[in-house]
Amino acid sequence: MPVTADGLPSFGPQPAALAPARGRRVLDRALARPSLAAIVGLVVVLLFFGPQAPGLFSSGGLASVLDSAALLGIGGVAVALLLVSGQFDLSIGMVAVGSALLTGVLVVEAGWGAWPALLASLVAALLVGLVNGWLVVATGLPSFLVTLATFLVLQGAALAGVRSLTRSVRVDGVDAAAGWSSVTTVFGSTVQVGDGRFRIALLWWLTLTLWATWVLWRTRFGNAVFAVGGAPRAARELGVADRRTTIVLFCCTAAAGWLIGTLGVVRIGGVQGTTGLGTAIEFVVVAVIGGCLLTGGYGSAIGAAIGALVYATARQGVALAGWDPRWFEAFLGVLLLVALLTNGVVRGRLRAVPRS
Amino acid sequence: MTEAETLPAPVLELRGLSVHHGSVAALARASAAFRAGQITCVLGENGSGKSTLVSVLSGLCRHDEGSLLLDGRPVRFRSPRAARAAGIATVWQDLAVAPLLSVWRNFFLGAEPTRGAWPLRRLDVALARETTVRALARVGVPGIDPDQPAAALRAGERQTLAVARALHFGARALLIDEPIAPMTIAQHTLVGQAVLSARAQGLAIVAVTNNPRYAHLVGDRFLLLAHGAVAGNLTREDVDADVLTRLMAGGEELTALTTRLRQLHPELDDR
Numbered sequence: 078m079p080v081t082a083d084g085l086p087s088f089g090p091q092p093a094a095l096a097p098a099r100g101r102r103v104l105d106r107a108l109a110r111p112s113l114a115a116i117v118g119l120v121v122v123l124l125f126f127g128p129q130a131p132g133l134f135s136s137g138g139l140a141s142v143l144d145s146a147a148l149l150g151i152g153g154v155a156v157a158l159l160l161v162s163g164q165f166d167l168s169i170g171m172v173a174v175g176s177a178l179l180t181g182v183l184v185v186e187a188g189w190g191a192w193p194a195l196l197a198s199l200v201a202a203l204l205v206g207l208v209n210g211w212l213v214v215a216t217g218l219p220s221f222l223v224t225l226a227t228f229l230v231l232q233g234a235a236l237a238g239v240r241s242l243t244r245s246v247r248v249d250g251v252d253a254a255a256g257w258s259s260v261t262t263v264f265g266s267t268v269q270v271g272d273g274r275f276r277i278a279l280l281w282w283l284t285l286t287l288w289a290t291w292v293l294w295r296t297r298f299g300n301a302v303f304a305v306g307g308a309p310r311a312a313r314e315l316g317v318a319d320r321r322t323t324i325v326l327f328c329c330t331a332a333a334g335w336l337i338g339t340l341g342v343v344r345i346g347g348v349q350g351t352t353g354l355g356t357a358i359e360f361v362v363v364a365v366i367g368g369c370l371l372t373g374g375y376g377s378a379i380g381a382a383i384g385a386l387v388y389a390t391a392r393q394g395v396a397l398a399g400w401d402p403r404w405f406e407a408f409l410g411v412l413l414l415v416a417l418l419t420n421g422v423v424r425g426r427l428r429a430v431p432r433s
Numbered sequence: 434m435t436e437a438e439t440l441p442a443p444v445l446e447l448r449g450l451s452v453h454h455g456s457v458a459a460l461a462r463a464s465a466a467f468r469a470g471q472i473t474c475v476l477g478e479n480g481s482g483k484s485t486l487v488s489v490l491s492g493l494c495r496h497d498e499g500s501l502l503l504d505g506r507p508v509r510f511r512s513p514r515a516a517r518a519a520g521i522a523t524v525w526q527d528l529a530v531a532p533l534l535s536v537w538r539n540f541f542l543g544a545e546p547t548r549g550a551w552p553l554r555r556l557d558v559a560l561a562r563e564t565t566v567r568a569l570a571r572v573g574v575p576g577i578d579p580d581q582p583a584a585a586l587r588a589g590e591r592q593t594l595a596v597a598r599a600l601h602f603g604a605r606a607l608l609i610d611e612p613i614a615p616m617t618i619a620q621h622t623l624v625g626q627a628v629l630s631a632r633a634q635g636l637a638i639v640a641v642t643n644n645p646r647y648a649h650l651v652g653d654r655f656l657l658l659a660h661g662a663v664a665g666n667l668t669r670e671d672v673d674a675d676v677l678t679r680l681m682a683g684g685e686e687l688t689a690l691t692t693r694l695r696q697l698h699p700e701l702d703d704r
Contacts (some may be wrong), residue, residue, distance in 0.1 A: 295555045296546045300534075304542050308531035314493060315529050315543035316514025373531045 112380030113180045114419035118366055118387040118412060119195030126394030133394055137213060140273030142386075142393045147278040148337055150385035152356070153363030154282075154289050154332035157381035160364050161293070163306035163373025164220040166327065168209060168228040170356030172334030174348075175235040176202045177341055181248030181348040191254040199335050206331025210324030228357065233361065236350050246350030251342055265343035278340045282382065285333070289378035298322065307374020362409065363388050366416040387412065442505060443468050444606050444637035445490060445521070450499035452485050459485040461661045462499065467606065467637040472628060474648035475641045476681055477658035483641045484526065486658070487610045489638065491523040492516030500602045503545045503573040503605075514543055522603030524624075526610040528595040532584035540598050568597045572639060596627040603649055606637040611644070625651055645677035657681075657691070665691040 132138045153168055159166050176198040183194035209227055213220045240246055251257070266277040293299040301322045304312040312319050342348055367384030369376030391412065395405040443466035452460040460482045477483050489501065490496040490623050492510030500507045503519060510516040511525070523529075530539050536543075536559075546557040546564075562579040569577050574593045581636075586594065599607055609628065614632060616624070629653055631638055642648050648655060655672065657665035657680055665680065671694060672680070680690055695701045 243454070291555075293556070296555065297554075299549060300542060300545055300556070303538070304531050307533040308529075310527060311525075311529035312512055313532050314491075314523070314525050314527075316492070316512045317519055317543045318512075318514075374531070418490055426542055 078284070086163045110380075111377040112376060112383055113368065114416045115367045115383035115387060118416065119383055119390070122387050122390045122394065122412075123303065126390065126398065130394045130397035132397045133390065136273035138273075138393065138397060140270070140275050142389045143279055144274075144276055145392060146385045146389035147282040147365050148340065149330035149359060150282040150382045151278070151285055151333050151337055151340075152330075153367065153381040153385045154286050154378045155330040156360040157369050157376050157378055158289055158293065158368055159330055160304060160369040160371065161244050161306050161373060161376040162302045162323060162326050163309065164323060164326065165224065165361070166209065166212060166330045167221065167357045168205065168231060169330045169334040169337075169360055171228045171231040171235070172202050172205055172331050173341070173356065174351060175205075175338070176335040177338035177348045178239050178248060178350055179237050180342055181341065182242055182252050184251050184254040185248055186242055189254070190382055191251075191256040191260045194254065195260065195339060198338070199283035199332065200334035202331045202338075203328050206328035207324065209331070210327030214268070214320045215324050232240070237348050241287040247347060248350075249347040251348065252346035261343055264340050266390040274342075276344075281336065281340070282385075285336075286378050286382040293378060298325070303374060305373075317417070341423060359388070362413055364422070368416075370419060370420055384416075410428035441469055443502070443506060445503040445639070446505075447486075447489075448500045448502065448540075450489065450496045450501060452482075452489055452494060452621065453497050455468055455483075458661050460489070460496075463658075463661075463663050464499075464661060465656050465666060467639055469605075469637050470632055470635045471653045472629050472632055472638040472651055473654045473656055474652035475639060475656045475658060476643075476645060476648055476677070476684075477664075478681070481658040482661040483658055484608040485661070486612060487523065487526075487608050487639070489519060490516070490606075490608055490611060517544055517602050520604030521606045521608065522599040522601075523608040524595045524599045524610065524612075524617070526612055528591055528612055530583045530586075530594060533582055535580050535582055536569075536577060536586070536594060537562045537579040539594060540568065540579075540601070544602060564601070568601045569593060570596045570629075572600065589617070589623065592616070592620055593623060596624060600627060600631060603631070603636060605640065607631050609638070610641045610642045621647065641683075645681045646674050649674035649677050665694065666693065671698065 104158065113358065126133055130138075152173070156166055179198040181202055183189040183197055184191060189197070205227060208358075209220070209224055212223045212227075216223070236246055239248065252261075264277065264281075268275045287357045290356060293302060301312070301317045301319070304315075304317050305319045305322050309319065350387065363384040364381045365371065365375065365384070366387055367377065367380030367382070369381065388409070391408055392405050395408065445467040447463050447465045449464055450460060450461045451458055451462055463482070463486070465473070475483050475486060485494070490517050492513040495509060501509065503521075507569060508519070510519070516523075529542075531542065534542070538561075541561050541564075546560050547554050548557045550556055565579045566575075566577065569575070569687075572593055574590060577590065583591065595611075595612075599609070607628075609624065614667050625647075628638055628640060640648070640652065647671075651673070653667070653669060654669045656663065657667070676690075697701065
């Protein structure tokens with residue numbers, strides 16, 4: 078309630094505050110977009126690597142950038158939703174590896190068809206998500222630690238289990254499974270443009286990003302995601318289904334992990350059992366570059382998708398420029414720091430900006 | 434003429450209701466009735482069970498013993514959403530406003546209007562924004578941009594948002610847990626106006642407050658809580674503002690006074 082000049086509170090209709098100048102408003106609106114940091118990052122990365130690695134802009138270079146961005150983006154978008162709800166998932170990379178190994182073992186060792194094997198590994202991945210979500214919701218422990226624990230369990234169990242079955246951590250010959258050709262159509266189609274090979278993973282990434290954006294901004298579930306992350310107490314008091322929202326989101330990241338694993342299996346026709354903590358961190362980095370606040374309540378799927386593009390461009394740029402790949406890590410650190418600082422600034426400006 | 438004949442049936446009623454937090458009874462065998470068109474002020478010291486009472490009535494926590502009656506039927510709200518669906522809305526102590534969400538998202542949080550069938554079911558944004566603007570104008574704050582984040586609202590406007598939301602969803606009963614944030618006279622006035630207009634609309638109002646003078650100003654009945662138990666259930670005729678203030682002051686005095694009041698007014702016992 079405003080106070081009038083003579084020190085008394087004023088009642089009734091208030092005089093409309095003067096609208097800020099139009100230019101200022103546009104600037105404020107732009108700064109309030111979670112994806113701003115990612116867009117700036119993308120421009121910086123393109124300007125930086127453009128002259129160093131011109132191969133980036135050939136169709137071949139573009140295809141390889143988009144290809145690695147697609148896999149990162151699928152995980153990044155899912156992790157972004159989870160970050161908006163104030164949670165964290167370290168296990169997604171291992172879910173990708175683990176579900177791929179499960180698919181491989183079911184096909185090669187147990188002789189299952191391709192589709193039943195994929196379905197079974199999807200169910201297993203969702204189960205991991207369910208356990209993650211349930212543990213976080215039921216215990217109230219930080220999801221960072223809970224998913225670190227599931228990550229370790231999965232890594233140990235998956236790698237040891239596969240080794241005991243196949244005497245190595247590689248599963249080969251998946252492509253001999255029944256129904257493999259249709260699986261390849263869905264998860265492995267490619268389009269050749271010039272010397273660049275564009276994979277269907279790109280389409281999955283774009284679809285997922287658009288769908289996540291729609292869900293986040295235009296559904297009740299999305300509203301719940303923002304509220305649970307930004308004001309958990311208010312969400313509970315107003316009867317938002319906070320537990321269900323969290324569990325569903327953990328299932329989403331697990332399903333995204335499965336999708337990444339499946340795209341990988343189809344690509345090489347086999348599975349290499351590797352550890353997945355590095356990839357999990359990558360997804361979080363991508364989401365943070367994309368403007369998600371680690372404190373929850375703010376972020377976007379489009380931002381995460383652009384973050385993946387930034388990440389992939391930098392990685393391919395370093396490779397094409399012929400530098401020591403370790404430079405990429407240093408570059409990544411700088412990028413992450415800049416993103417965090419930008420997010421801090423943006424967060425400070427959030428207060429006065431119209432947005433829907 | 435006895436009181437039972439003149440009063441309508443209670444909208445909300447507690448009968449011997451107890452809530453335990455672990456081994457501590459936050460509310461012990463509390464009985465009270467909240468009637469339509471009446472403002473019941475709940476008074477008591479910190480830790481006397483006021484907030485627990487609000488939590489039970491609003492569905493945030495479940496009672497362990499006794500019963501909670503809505504229109505005479507026993508109910509057990511599974512969540513605040515269920516209570517809201519039954520027409521019981523709450524102005525929360527912390528206002529329950531998510532700062533990073535826009536005003537209209539805050540207004541409808543947990544009860545968003547949707548359109549379309551399931552896989553494509555989406556928020557009815559136009560309806561939500563329009564309703565928000567109208568509901569805010571009705572409680573005396575016109576001209577709020579529904580798209581601005583709630584963080585951009587001034588403190589008084591946030592309270593208005595919380596009150597307008599409760600009035601919109603509270604078809605039967607309105608619970609007001611006095612906000613912790615210190616309020617100016619103007620904000621008190623705003624809440625008071627909202628409460629009185631809700632009473633005029635025939636809602637049962639439960640207002641939790643620490644301020645006996647304010648309570649006496651707007652209240653029709655006064656429910657005094659001490660140590661999780663009902664220490665007094667008084668009407669305007671029983672007390673004036675000074676007595677209420679003294680009753681609030683200490684538990685012992687309160688108990689003594691209640692005993693005397695019960696002697697003077699035997700009808701207090703059967704409430």
